Amino acid sequence: MKVLLTCTSIEDKERIEDxxxxxxxxxxAYLQAYLQKESDxxxxxxxxxxxxxxxxxxxxxxxxxxFKPDVVGISIMTFSRTSSYRMIEYLSEHNPDIKIVLGGxxxxxxxxxxxxxxxxxxIVIGEGEIAFADLLKHFEEGKSISDVKGIAYHDGEKIVSxxxxxxxxxxxxxxxxxxxxxxxxxxxxxxxLTSRGCPFKCNFCVLDNLSLRTxxxxxxxxxxxxxxxxxxTCSTIQTIWLHDDAFMINKKSTMALxxxxxxxxxxxxxxxxxxxxxxxxxxxxLMEEAGFNHVLFGLESGAKNIMDDMxxxxxxxxxxxxxxxxxxxxxxxxxxLIVGLPGETQETIDETIDFVQEMQFNNYLYYDDIGICGIxxxxxxxxxxxxxxxxxxxxxxxxxxxxxxxxxxxTYTCEHPREKLLQWKEDIRDAIALNRVTKPDAFLKQxxxxxxxxxxxxxxxxxxxxxxxxxxxxxxxxxxxxLYNFFxxxxxxxMPKIGLAVEKELIKQIMEPMNMEQKKEFIxxxxxxxxxxxxTLKRWQTQRVEATDEYIxxxxxxxxxxxxxx
Ligand code: B12
Ligand code: SF4
Numbered sequence: 001m002k003v004l005l006t007c008t009s010i011e012d013k014e015r016i017e018d019x020x021x022x023x024x025x026x027x028x029a030y031l032q033a034y035l036q037k038e039s040d041x042x043x044x045x046x047x048x049x050x051x052x053x054x055x056x057x058x059x060x061x062x063x064x065x066x067f068k069p070d071v072v073g074i075s076i077m078t079f080s081r082t083s084s085y086r087m088i089e090y091l092s093e094h095n096p097d098i099k100i101v102l103g104g105x106x107x108x109x110x111x112x113x114x115x116x117x118x119x120x121x122x123i124v125i126g127e128g129e130i131a132f133a134d135l136l137k138h139f140e141e142g143k144s145i146s147d148v149k150g151i152a153y154h155d156g157e158k159i160v161s162x163x164x165x166x167x168x169x170x171x172x173x174x175x176x177x178x179x180x181x182x183x184x185x186x187x188x189x190x191x192x193l194t195s196r197g198c199p200f201k202c203n204f205c206v207l208d209n210l211s212l213r214t215x216x217x218x219x220x221x222x223x224x225x226x227x228x229x230x231x232x233t234c235s236t237i238q239t240i241w242l243h244d245d246a247f248m249i250n251k252k253s254t255m256a257l258x259x260x261x262x263x264x265x266x267x268x269x270x271x272x273x274x275x276x277x278x279x280x281x282x283x284x285x286l287m288e289e290a291g292f293n294h295v296l297f298g299l300e301s302g303a304k305n306i307m308d309d310m311x312x313x314x315x316x317x318x319x320x321x322x323x324x325x326x327x328x329x330x331x332x333x334x335x336x337l338i339v340g341l342p343g344e345t346q347e348t349i350d351e352t353i354d355f356v357q358e359m360q361f362n363n364y365l366y367y368d369d370i371g372i373c374g375i376x377x378x379x380x381x382x383x384x385x386x387x388x389x390x391x392x393x394x395x396x397x398x399x400x401x402x403x404x405x406x407x408x409x410x411t412y413t414c415e416h417p418r419e420k421l422l423q424w425k426e427d428i429r430d431a432i433a434l435n436r437v438t439k440p441d442a443f444l445k446q447x448x449x450x451x452x453x454x455x456x457x458x459x460x461x462x463x464x465x466x467x468x469x470x471x472x473x474x475x476x477x478x479x480x481x482x483l484y485n486f487f488x489x490x491x492x493x494x495m496p497k498i499g500l501a502v503e504k505e506l507i508k509q510i511m512e513p514m515n516m517e518q519k520k521e522f523i524x525x526x527x528x529x530x531x532x533x534x535x536t537l538k539r540w541q542t543q544r545v546e547a548t549d550e551y552i553x554x555x556x557x558x559x560x561x562x563x564x565x566x
Contacts, residue, residue: 001140004069005031005045007104008076008083009056011408015049021189022050023241027104027128028075029177034129037175041136044069045181053083060087064095071136075104078376082406085117092120099139103128106403109209109378111152113400115159122153126210127196129174131165167214171196172222176229183234190230190237194223194257198246202312203380204300204341204373204412207245215246217253220260227266239294242272251278258283258290269293276314276322288329295326297365299335302355303348306341316355320362320544327363332460335365337428340373340412340421342384349424353431353445358540360432360449364456367432372421373412377403381412388414434465440510444525447506448533451499455492472501 007025009015016022028045035043044067048056064072072091076084084102091100103124107114111123122145124131131150138145145151150165168174183190195218197211231237248254270287271294287295299319301307307314326333337352359365375382375390377400390398395407402410411418429436434453436442446453457465473479478494478501485494507526511519 001041001070001136002067003035003041003043003071003073003136004063004067005043005073006060006063006075006087007047007049008060008074008080008087009051009053010049010077010080011082012052015052021187023189023191023243024182025049025075026177026191026193026243029179029181030174031073031103031128031132032181033175033178035133035136036178038133039136041140045178047182048083049080053086056083057086057090061090064091064098069098071099071101071139073101073103073132076102076106077104078106078403079409081106081403085404085406088118088121092118096120101132101135103132105206105210106377109206110400110403111161112159113403115152115154116401117404119154122151125150125152125161126165126212127168129168167211167216168196169216171216171218176222176226179230180233183230183237185234186236187234188236188238190234190240191243192223192226192230192240193244194218194242194247195244195249195253198249200246200311200313201380202298202300202310203384204310204338204376206376206378209378211245215249217250220253220256223257224260224264224266227261227268228264231266231268237268239269239271242270244272246275247272248274248279248283251280251283255283255286258286258292261290262286266291271296273298275312277318279322279325281325281328284325284329284331288331292331294332294334297322297333297335299356299365300338301341301344301348302337302352302359303344304351306343306348306352309343310341319355319359323359323363323365324544330459333363333365335359335367337367337370338373339370339425339428340416342381342412342415344415344421344424349427353428354536356428356432357446357449357536358543361452361537361540362544364449364452366434366456367429370425370428372418372425374409375412376409385410385412385414390414434462438506438509440522443506443510444529447503447529448537450502450506451495454498454502455495468505469498469502472505473498475505476501 005028007028024047028047032043032045035041044063046059046063048059051059074084074087088100091098100121101124102114102121107123108125111125114121114123122135124135131148135145135148135151138148145153146160146162149163152159152161179190195216197213197215198207199213199215201208201213227240230240268291270290270292272292273296276297298312300310300312302316304316307316323333337356339349356365373381375385385398390410390413392398392402392407392410395402395405398410411421413421430439430442431445433442437446454465454469456462457469473482478497482494482498485491511522514522
C-alpha cells in the first residue's frame with residue numbers, strides 16, 4: 001500500500017517559518033522507520049508544520065496527485081489542528097477512497113470530539129508505531145479493524161474505541177527513526193529522544209496522556225548508534241537536541257549515556273530540556289565532558305504555592321542546589337517561566353521575580369521568552385477552566401467542542417484577564433531580561449545581578465555585554481587591577497568592582513537623554529533601590545546557606561519515596 005504521512009501548518013502566530021534549523025516531528029520519523037522495517041508499504045513523509053496553510057494545502061494536493069496514496073496519515077498537535085481539519089475535509093470530499101488516519105497528541109486526547117465532527121478518519125490513540133502498522137495490515141487484507149487495539153472510529157452511526165494497546169516496553173526494539181526525511185546538508189540541528197514518559201503530572205502539561213506516566217529508557221548503546229548515524233547522514237549538524245519528556249530523570253541512565261558518548265569519541269554538542277532534579281556534581285561534569293553545552297529548565301514559577309500546586313515535584317531548594325552546581329561548569333542554562341498558572345497573584349509574581357533574580361545572582365539563568373499559561377486539552381488547567389466555564393469572546397463557554405472551531409489555544413484567564421497576565425509578563429521581563437537593562441525602570445530592577453550577568457556574558461560570548469564591560473574597564477582604569485587579580489589566581493575578587501563600573505556606565509547612558517528633573521528623580525530612585533538591593537543580597541546569602549542543609553535532608557527523604565527518579 002502507499003502511505004503518505006504529514007504534519008500540517010502550525011497556526012500563524014505560533015509558527016516559526018525558518019525550516020532551515022527548525023525542530024522536526026520525531027513521531028513521523030519513528031512511524032516511517034517502523035513501517036519501512038516491518039512492512040512492504042511504500043511510505044512518503046511531508047513535513048509541513050513550518051509553512052502557511054495555503055502552501056501546506058498546495059503541497060499536499062500535489063503530493064496526493066503524484067504519489068496517489070491509499071492512506072494519508074496526519075500527525076496533529078492542538079496548534080496545528082485547524083489546517084489538519086481542512087485536509088480531512090478536502091480528502092473526504094475529493095478523494096473518498098483514500099483512508100484517513102489521525103494520530104499525535106491532539107487526537108490521542110480529543111478522539112471522541114473529533115469523531116463527532118468527522119466520520120471518515122480512524123484515530124490511533126497513543127504511541128503509533130505498532131498500532132498503525134497493525135491497522136494498515138488490516139486495511140490491506142480487507143479485514144475488519146475492530147480487533148486492532150488502541151484505535152477509535154465510526155462504525156456506522158456509532159463511535160467505537162478498541163481496548164488500549166500496551167506501550168512499547170523496550171524502546172531499543174524500535175528501529176532508529178528515519179532522520180533522512182528532515183535532514184539535509186547545511187542543517188545544523190538534529191532531534192533525538194533517549195526516553196519516553198515522565199512520572200509527574202504538572203497541571204499545565206499534557207504529556208501523560210501519551211505515555212501514561214510510564215518512563216522507559218533506551219540503552220546508551222542504542223542512542224549512540226542513532227547519534228553516529230545522524231552525524232554520518234548530515235555532516236553539518238552541530239547540535240543534537242534531546243526532546244525527551246523528562247531527560248535527566250534517571251541519573252544512572254544519563255550517566256551511562258554520557259560515558260558511552262565519551263567512550264565512542266562522539267564529537268558534537270548536545271542541548272536538552274531537563275528538570276532541576278536529580279542532579280549531582282559528578283553528573284554535570286560528565287555531561288560537560290560528553291558535549292552538553294546548553295540545558296533548558298522548566299522553572300515555570302518561583303513562587304512556593306504555585307510550585308506546590310503545579311505538582312512538578314521540585315522545590316526552591318532543588319533549584320538552588322542545581323543552579324549552584326551548574327555555575328561550576330561551562331554549560332549554558334536557560335529557564336522557562338509561565339505567567340498565570342492557577343493561584344497566580346501580584347504576590348506570587350513578586351516572589352517569582354525575587355527568586356529568579358536570586359538564581360541569576362548565583363548562576364545567571366538566561367530567559368528566552370516567558371509564556372502565558374495556555375489551556376491545552378488533557379491538562380489539569382483545561383479541566384479547571386472547563387469547570388469554571390471560562391468565557392472566550394465569540395466562542396461562548398469552553399467545552400470540548402471548542403476544539404472543533406478554528407479558535408486559538410486560549411490562555412488561562414479564569415483568575416485574571418489577559419491584559420493583567422500580559423502586564424505581569426512585562427514586569428518579569430523588565431526584572432530579568434538583559435536586553436531591557438538600558439531602560440531606566442528595568443535597569444533599577446536588574447542592577448543587583450549585573451556582575452553575574454557580566455560573568456555569563458564572558459563565559460558564553462555575548463558581544464553587547466562584553467563591549468559594555470570593556471568600555472567600563474577602560475573608563476574606570478580597571479585593566480591593571482583585573483590583570484593583577486587574574487594572575488594572582490583570584491579573578492572573581494574583581495567582580496563587585498567590575499559590576500559597579502558597568503553600573504556607572506549604564507547610568508551615564510540612561511541619564512544622557514534626560515532633563516534635569518528626570519535626572520534628579522532617577523538618582524533618588526537609584527539610591528532607594530540600592531538600599532533595598534543590599535538588604536536583598538544579604539537575605540539571598542542567608543537563604544543559600546540554609547538551603548544547603550535543608551537540601552540534604554530533602555534528598556534523603558526523596559530517595560526513600562521517589563526511587564523512580566533517584
Ligand atoms: C519537538 C517539539 C516541538 C517542536 C516540533 C514539533 C513537532 N512537530 O514535533 C517545535 C519547536 C515546533 C515545538 C513547538 C511548540 N510546542 Co512542542 N514539543 C515538542 C516535543 C518536545 C517533542 C515532540 C516529539 O518528538 N515527541 C516524540 C514522538 C515520538 O512522539 P509524538 O510526536 O507524540 O508521536 C507519537 C504518537 O503521538 C503517534 N503519532 C504521532 N503522529 C502520528 C500520526 C499518525 C498518522 C499516527 C498513526 C500516529 C501518530 O505515534 C508517534 C510515535 O509513537 C513535545 C514533547 C514530547 N516529548 O513529545 C512538545 C509538544 C508536542 N509541544 C507542545 C507545545 C505546547 C508546543 C508550543 C505551543 C510551546 C509554546 N508554548 O511555545 C510550541 C508551538 C509553537 C511553535 N512555535 O511551533 C505540546 C503539545 C500540546 C498539544 N496538545 O498539542 C507538547 C506535547 C509538550 C507539552 N509538554 O505539552 N514543539
Ligand atoms: S515534569 Fe515536564 S514532562 Fe513531566 S509533567 Fe511536568 S512539564 Fe510535563
